[in-house]
Amino acid sequence: MAQRARAGLRDDALDVAEELVVDRGFRAFSMRDLATRVGVSRQTLYNEFGDRRGVASALVLRSTERFLDEIEQALAGEADLHAAWVAAVRGALARAEDNPLLKTLLTGEEGTPELFGTDSEPIVVAARERAAGYLRRRWPELAPDAVGLAAETAARLTVSHIVLPLAPADVVAEQVATVVTRVCEWR
Template sequence: MARRARDDLRTEVLDVAERLAVAGDRLSMPEIARRVGVSRQTLYSEFGDRDGLAAALVLRATDEFLDRIISALDGEADLHAAWVAAAGAALTEASVNPLVKALLTGAPSAFGDRSGPIVAAATERAAGYLRRSRPDLPDDDVDLAADTVTRLVVSHLVLPGGPAELVAEKIATVVLRILRV
């Protein structure tokens, strides 16, 4: 029961922190404690400090975002359709989720630039998907395709190249050409 209460508190704190971050407000431990109805010490005990809270928020947003992309990949049997779905999911999610967009594009936010770890995690998951679904592909091609798809998605978030559906189709085509399939 105590673990569930702690998890619920953690979720509530991160929800409040996300609302503040999306609004462009500074993540203030006293303000978050006030809004959640706990002591500052409770927050410091759970997250360490403001940077620890920001890291937890980034981790949660990253995991949720990447889970949606992998789900889109896994939802298609055809490799081209899978990459269209994944790129489309990434572009759509980032367009409707201001926290994800800010994190991916390196836009100024309440907790600084944290896009590097997200790009690295996205690249790693994309490569993992390819290795699972197509173990016959050369590792160098998989690594290149995974890195390219991630950077193309981020590039299109910063400077959109058209409707998400069209961009997703183009990105999928590039990935398959890299993989020579």
């Protein structure tokens, strides 16, 4: 019961934190405001998240998990490996474009953690593990090391294009799918 209550508190705090960050930006976000809106002490939040950066990281990881659920559904919707990757990357880019939290964090506002730059490791690792796990289950004949490399490459390239889009999503999706498919076939 205590675990469920703690998970509920964490979810409530992250829901409110997302609203605050989207409405005010990360610079104006404070643990005091969050504690007041959630109805807990600041110490409770510090115990759960550490600090503001911990809240931001938790927000991004939660958003990433939701994002990865959608990517996995896109991968599952196609029988062909290349088509699956095109759908997954296209969906990821579209989701990132429509996500107000990602837009806020990507503005580069002073004080915003670089969660999509040098500190993006948790996102890349989560994306790599989810995609690799799915690929191993769906296409068990693929070499495991190739699947790991392909999943990490897709995650890094997709995050890179979320941060700095240089081409339309359809073009990027086709390019990433081509690279990761060839990695899978190469090994």
